[in-house]
Amino acid sequence: MSKQGKGKQGKQGKAKGKQGKQTIATRAADYPQWYQDVVRESGLAEPAKVVKGCMVIKPHGYAIWEKIQRDLDARFKATGHQNAYFPVLVPQSFITKEAEHVEGFAPELAVVTHAGGEKLEEPYVVRPTSETIIGHFFAKWIESHRDLPLLINQWANVMRWEKRTRLFLRTTEFLWQEGHTAHSSHEEAKQEVRRMLDIYGDFAEEILGVPVVRGVKTESEKFAGALQSLCIEAMMQDGKALQAGTSHDLGQNFGKAFDVKYQTAEGEMEYVWQTSWGVSTRLIGGLVMTHSDDNGLVLPPRVAPIHVVIVPIFRNDEQRERVLEAAKSLRTQLQAIDIAPSDCRYRDFLEVVIDERDMRPGAKYFYWEQRGVPLRVELGPRDLEKGQVCIKMRVDSAAGEGKQFLAQDEFVAGIRERMLLFQNELLARARTRMQEQTVTIDTWDEFLKVFAGEQSTFAWCHWDGTAETEAAIKAQTKVTIRCVPLPGQGPEPEEGKCVFSGKPSRQRVLMAKAY
C-alpha cells in the first residue's frame, strides 16, 4: 500500500469499497510511487532490506525472467552462440588491465579481502561484468584463426555498488546475460555487434511489446573500454528513457590487455576483435513501466507466467463440484494450446490457473488483475447450462472489451488468436504513445519548456557533437543524449544548428531524461 494513499485514508476514516482498498498510487499522482506499488502488489519483487540495494525476485517476477531467458537463449543459439559459465570472483588485478575499464568500474566494485578466515594475498572483486576474466580465458583458448569466431554467452549475476537503487531498474546485484565474442576482423566483429542489437530490438518488440529506438551511444555514455556502444532505448509512460540493452564493439582493447592473440592463415600473430552485449532484469522494470496501469501489472502474453485464470462461481457444494469439474476440463483444453508464432524455436503452451481459494469472486478478480494475468474466465452454473464462458481481458482492447459471454468451444478455438491480438495491441499502444510523445525541438527556449521540472519526453535535436555541449545540457536539465539513431531509427540526417550551442550539426540525436 502506498504511504500516501494510506495517510489519506487514515485521516478520512473508513473509506468504503474500492477507495478503501486502494493499494496502488496512481501514475498521475506519483509515478515513482506507482512503480514501486505495482512491483510490490503484483508480487514481482521486494527490497531485500537486510542486504543494501538488493532485491528478492519473487516467484511471479522470476517466472517472467525465465520467459525472457527462454526466448533470448533460443535466439542466441540460433545465431551460433554457446552458453558457458565463469567465476563470480575476479582477481582484482584483472580489472586494472584495461585503462578505461578500471576507471569506469572501480567506484562500484565490491571486493572480497578475506576468505577462509584469512586475509587474501590478492583481493577478488565480485564481477561487475566479465570482460576481464573471459578475456583471460579467451587468451588460453584461442590460438589459431581456426578457433574463430568464438561465440560465448553467460547467464549470470553481477554486482555493482550503485549509489542509488530502484527495484529491477538498478539494483546492487542483478541478473543478466552477457555475450562475449572474439573475431578475426573488425568488420566481422562489427557485424556481430549489430546482429545482437537487432536481436535485442526484435525481442523487445515481439516478446515484451516494448518499442525501442536503436542507436549509437555518445563517447561519454558508451561502455567503459569499448570503441563503440550500440543500444536500444525505450520510452516509459512518464516520458523518460530506459536503456533496455547494449551491444559493444570492444575493438582490440581487451585483446591487447589480456594478450588474446591468434595466428592468421598467413602465419602472422594478431590480436582478436571482441564484442560484448547484454540485457538484464532491468527489462522487467521496463516491462512494468511500459504497459501497466493504475490497477496494477499488465503483461503481454508472451512473457506472462499465467495466461488464463479461471474463477469458479458457485453457491453450494453441489455447484462447486460441478463447476470445478468443468473448470478442470476447460483447463485441460487450454493447456494444450501453443501460442508461439510459427517461426518460434520453442513451444509456448498456455498456463492456466483455477483459483479455488475460499475468497469472494470479486477479491479474486482484483488479485489477478494486479498480477497482470491477460485473460480471466468466470465460470458458474449458469454458464455450464448454456455451454458458455464469461471472459474478460486485463485491458479493454481489440482482443475484447468488458465482460463477454462466448460459447465455450468458440472461446477455446479463438484463444490463440485472441492472445496474439492482445500481444500486438500492447505493442501498438506503446508505439503510438512513443510516437505521439516524441517531439522535434529546434530552440533552447522550447527545450527548457519541454524538459521543465520532472517532465521528460523523446526529443530529436541537433547537437554539435561535442562532449562539452552534452555535459552542459545534462548539468542544466538532466537531459542526456540517449543515442545517435541508426539509419531508419530517427529523422533523416539533415544539416542544422545545435539546439544548445547553435553550432553546425549534421544529424538529430535522441534526447531525454533517463532511468
Place this chain on the structure above:
RNA sequence: CGGGGCGUGGCGCAGUCUGGUGAGCGCGCGUGUCUGGGAGACACGAGGUCGUGGGUUCAAAUCCCACCGCCCCGACCA
C-alpha cells in the same frame, strides 16, 4: 557522497514534542456461521526483545549520546 524520511505484532501506522492509563489502530492471519457473477458481514481468537548499545530517572517506545540499517530525492551507472 550530499539532502530528506523512517526503524513499534506478518504488513502499514498512531503513540515520542509534554517520561507514568493494561502498548493501541487498520489490514492481514486462524476458527466458526451466514455468504458467493467486481475487494462480503458478524463473532471469537492468536500474534510484541518498541532497530542495537550505553546514559539520565523512582519510572524510558517517549529525554540524551553513540552506532546499525532501510527507503526516498540528487550526482554516477544495465
